[in-house]
Amino acid sequence: MKTHVKNYLSLTKRDWNGITVLLVLIAVALAAPFVYQWFTKDNTINPNEFNLAIAQLNKSNPAFTSKDSKTSANVAPFKFDPNTITASQWQQLGLTAGQANTIINYRSKGGKFYKDDDLKKIYGITPVDYKRLAPYISVNSETIKPKIMVELNSSDSSKLTSVEGIGPAFAMRIINYRERLGGFIAKEQLKEVFGVNELKYKEIAPQVRVNVRRIRKIAINTITFDKLRLMPYLNYKQVNALIEYRKQHGDYQSMDDLRNIAIIDEQILRKIEPYIIFE
Numbered sequence: 001m002k003t004h005v006k007n008y009l010s011l012t013k014r015d016w017n018g019i020t021v022l023l024v025l026i027a028v029a030l031a032a033p034f035v036y037q038w039f040t041k042d043n044t045i046n047p048n049e050f051n052l053a054i055a056q057l058n059k060s061n062p063a064f065t066s067k068d069s070k071t072s073a074n075v076a077p078f079k080f081d082p083n084t085i086t087a088s089q090w091q092q093l094g095l096t097a098g099q100a101n102t103i104i105n106y107r108s109k110g111g112k113f114y115k116d117d118d119l120k121k122i123y124g125i126t127p128v129d130y131k132r133l134a135p136y137i138s139v140n141s142e143t144i145k146p147k148i149m150v151e152l153n154s155s156d157s158s159k160l161t162s163v164e165g166i167g168p169a170f171a172m173r174i175i176n177y178r179e180r181l182g183g184f185i186a187k188e189q190l191k192e193v194f195g196v197n198e199l200k201y202k203e204i205a206p207q208v209r210v211n212v213r214r215i216r217k218i219a220i221n222t223i224t225f226d227k228l229r230l231m232p233y234l235n236y237k238q239v240n241a242l243i244e245y246r247k248q249h250g251d252y253q254s255m256d257d258l259r260n261i262a263i264i265d266e267q268i269l270r271k272i273e274p275y276i277i278f279e
Helices: 002-009 013-039 047-060 067-073 087-092 097-108 116-121 127-136 168-181 187-192 198-207 236-249 266-275
Strands: none
Touching: 087 097, 116 127, 116 198, 168 187, 187 198
């Protein structure tokens, strides 16, 4: 029994050599970091040399100076009308050249500032920028006074483009929407035209008016599916429901009949009611 256990636990010379090599490798691995630190010294940054390098970089390329340092050191605030000041004056107020150009481009396309906080809606103007400039903004109402008054339901594209803020693309969108709608019953419907946000609407609204007598009515009892489908306030299913209900129950007599169609809610009915006639 002892002989058997002894033979099982005994190691050959080859085994001892393998163990020795393994122990050496482990020792080398554990010692390597200490040896590396001993022969390698970290390069420390000299603060004076670093500051000197930064100063030389700023001197050779002023564009690298921070906006914050410009704002604190070179800005001399003054009262200004955002509708009239130049790009260089915007930069004197502490804005970057990119921010100033954004505002100039906005104005060149017909954009106007109607009240002080319109400035913070400009892309690139941060809340910090606006808070700093707000006490100095002074919008002159004379600079935004409308020059013309255009009737929306009868104007062609050339007439619409005479409105400040409406270019050829916007004019075509307004006309296309007007044709689908049957005409505008209120200028607020311009907000439903793609691309007319609140700021654009405020710019356009003082220059336009609406003649409701020029709207085109929908003869709900004779109109076809394809023509009714153009009405932007109705989706495909709602148009189909209106046509099918008429087929099954006969002509509509009043708006109360339309209220029997479950998928058309009161909000939609209020929108289409000015356009509906029962003939």
